[in-house]
Amino acid sequence: QAQLVESGGGLVQPGDSLRLSCAASGRTFSPYTMAWFRQAPGKEREFVAASSRYGTHTYYADSVKGRFTIYRDKAKNTLDLQMDSLKPEDTGVYYCAADRQIITSYIRDHRQYDHWGQGTQVAVSP
DSSP: OOEEEEEOOEEEOTTOOEEEEEEEESSOOTTSEEEEEEEOTTSOOEEEEEEOGGGOOEEEOTTTTTTEEEEEETTTTEEEEEEOSOOGGGOEEEEEEEESSOOGGGTTOGGGOOEEOOOEEEEEOO
16 A cells, blocks of 8 residues: 655744655555645645656646755655755744646645655654
8 A cells, every 4th residue: 555654843933944855655656646745724725846657747836936846766666755945934844745646737736645754743843
């Protein structure tokens, strides 16, 4: 059974960096689109970044472009999110997601993903 496990969250100050990691198991995820989403209290889950099938392309939300970088290791079945210059508005629970059938136009839509991790909390506060 496919399983995604996130790690690396924590409490940091504005301007700090964090690296989140998603370990995938149960199958080979190379043909899957893999993505990071986040959800702040009282808000909808929002897209952060994605790596397309086989890691061919990467996509970022405008709010994180230039600050966050997604790394995919196909051999290790991992998906990392390097977060630099963190802001208080980056606070939330960060989720790793994967799906094999997504087309590019829906890559930012969380409803299209079948596999989810349990989430890891990121808090950015002075």
